[in-house]
Amino acid sequence: MKRTSPSLIINQDLLDELMEQTHLLKHYKEMIDKNTIVSITDKNGFITYISEAFEKVSGYSKQEAVGQTHALFRHPDTPKEFYTDMWNTLKTVQKWDGEVKNRDKNRNAYWLRLHIEYNRDCKGNFIGYSATGHDITNKIHLETLTKELEYRVSTEVERNRLQTTQMLEQSRLAQMGEMISMIAHQWRQPLASISAISSVLTLDMMMDNYKKEFFEERLNAISDLAQHLSLTIDDFRSFFKEDKEKAQATWEMITEGSLGIIEPTLQTQNITVKRLYESNEVLYTYTNEIRQVLLNIFKNAEDIFLEKKIENAIIWVRSYQKKGMSCLSIEDNAGGISEELLIKIFDPYFSTKEKKDGTGLGLYMSKTIIEEHCKGNLSVHNTINGACFEIILPI
Numbered sequence: 064m065k066r067t068s069p070s071l072i073i074n075q076d077l078l079d080e081l082m083e084q085t086h087l088l089k090h091y092k093e094m095i096d097k098n099t100i101v102s103i104t105d106k107n108g109f110i111t112y113i114s115e116a117f118e119k120v121s122g123y124s125k126q127e128a129v130g131q132t133h134a135l136f137r138h139p140d141t142p143k144e145f146y147t148d149m150w151n152t153l154k155t156v157q158k159w160d161g162e163v164k165n166r167d168k169n170r171n172a173y174w175l176r177l178h179i180e181y182n183r184d185c186k187g188n189f190i191g192y193s194a195t196g197h198d199i200t201n202k203i204h205l206e207t208l209t210k211e212l213e214y215r216v217s218t219e220v221e222r223n224r225l226q227t228t229q230m231l232e233q234s235r236l237a238q239m240g241e242m243i244s245m246i247a248h249q250w251r252q253p254l255a256s257i258s259a260i261s262s263v264l265t266l267d268m269m270m271d272n273y274k275k276e277f278f279e280e281r282l283n284a285i286s287d288l289a290q291h292l293s294l295t296i297d298d299f300r301s302f303f304k305e306d307k308e309k310a311q312a313t314w315e316m317i318t319e320g321s322l323g324i325i326e327p328t329l330q331t332q333n334i335t336v337k338r339l340y341e342s343n344e345v346l347y348t349y350t351n352e353i354r355q356v357l358l359n360i361f362k363n364a365e366d367i368f369l370e371k372k373i374e375n376a377i378i379w380v381r382s383y384q385k386k387g388m389s390c391l392s393i394e395d396n397a398g399g400i401s402e403e404l405l406i407k408i409f410d411p412y413f414s415t416k417e418k419k420d421g422t423g424l425g426l427y428m429s430k431t432i433i434e435e436h437c438k439g440n441l442s443v444h445n446t447i448n449g450a451c452f453e454i455i456l457p458i
């Protein structure tokens with residue numbers, strides 16, 4: 064009887080297991096072929112295989128790709144150095160990871176994230192390269208889009224900031240112009256007094272009517288008037304100091320600061336200002352800027368009183384608390400603002416005045432100061448008397 068070698072006795076279970084594994088391997092290979100970008104080359108870099116997924120993204124069939132080098136997929140945008148670096152890395156560490164821009168058969172660009180490494184046979188001999196990867200074109204598009212958007216947003220923000228700064232500057236200049244005429248107005252009377260006194264003194268001197276006491280008294284009066292002139296200038300100067308510091312003040316202090324400058328002018332137009340300071344908490348805010356806001360609102364009231372020729376013109380100023388916030392309202396009796404204008408008056412360059420009388424920036428600047436710098440709120444509504452501006456600030 065012929066003896067059978069033990070190594071040839073194959074267990075049926077083992078055979079089944081082997082067939083099962085082969086089946087599974089085939090299935091995995093198919094899956095990878097369909098879904099993963101794979102290319103294999105020989106050791107000279109000539110393509111021996113590309114997966115179905117690679118065929119799909121590149122537009123080249125297996126038959127077209129096999130025998131070619133990867134230059135077939137190269138995008139002209141990708142610099143030579145990129146490939147030199149890739150080869151150098153592959154030679155030194157025998158693998159490469161990175162993102163590459165390719166071009167498909169229709170000359171459209173696509174992006175791959177790739178892992179390349181050496182292939183070796185079972186004895187460890189180098190036989191070529193294999194690359195696996197996936198399509199990241201959408202991700203790259205999204206990144207470029209995001210970058211573009213970020214750039215556009217940031218340039219737009221910067222443009223906006225510059226524009227606002229320019230507008231604030233323009234409005235400040237316009238306000239300075241108005242204040243110069245207010246100074247002129249306030250200087251007229253003391254200057255006239257100085258001139259009258261000096262005429263009297265000159266006359267006395269001409270008539271040799273020199274009385275020491277009388278002269279001393281008149282000269283003191285001139286000196287007081289000069290002092291007064293100098294003080295008004297100081298007031299205006301401090302008003303326009305570019306003071307970006309926060310300071311402590313009550314509504315009364317802030318309001319009286321503005322009224323000190325504009326009230327003499329208002330009085331000459333027979334405009335009465337009535338105050339009611341109901342709440343006197345100390346605020347910590349940009350007081351100098353708020354004084355400018357109040358000046359804008361008072362000036363607007365004066366303008367509308369003159370335009371409508373209002374008799375018995377009154378401005379009511381009231382400080383009070385509302386829902387834990389500190390408020391100031393400025394109301395006039397000039398009849399209010401029509402519905403269609405109410406929504407526009409805070410817009411930049413909106414004005415119903417003649418060009419020489421208004422830039423239309425006063426209320427826009429006021430809203431920016433109160434809401435953006437001071438984190439408060441500035442609004443307007445009509446009352447039975449006229450327009451009422453309300454400033455609300457956090458305490």
Ligand SMILES: Nc1ncnc2c1ncn2[C@@H]1O[C@H](COP(=O)(O)OP(=O)(O)OP(=O)(O)O)[C@@H](O)[C@H]1O
Pocket residue numbers: 234237359363364367395397399400408409413414415416420421422423424425426427450
């Ligand atoms: N108290 C008010 N009563 C009625 N209308 C007003 C009142 N205050 C403002 N307005 C209206 O709002 C408009 C805008 O005011 P804003 O202060 O922004 O600009 P302006 O006064 O026209 O010009 P300026 O830049 O010189 O201040 C005014 O032109 C006016 O029509």
Ligand SMILES: [Mg+2]
Pocket residue numbers: 359362363421425426
């Ligand atoms: Mg104005």
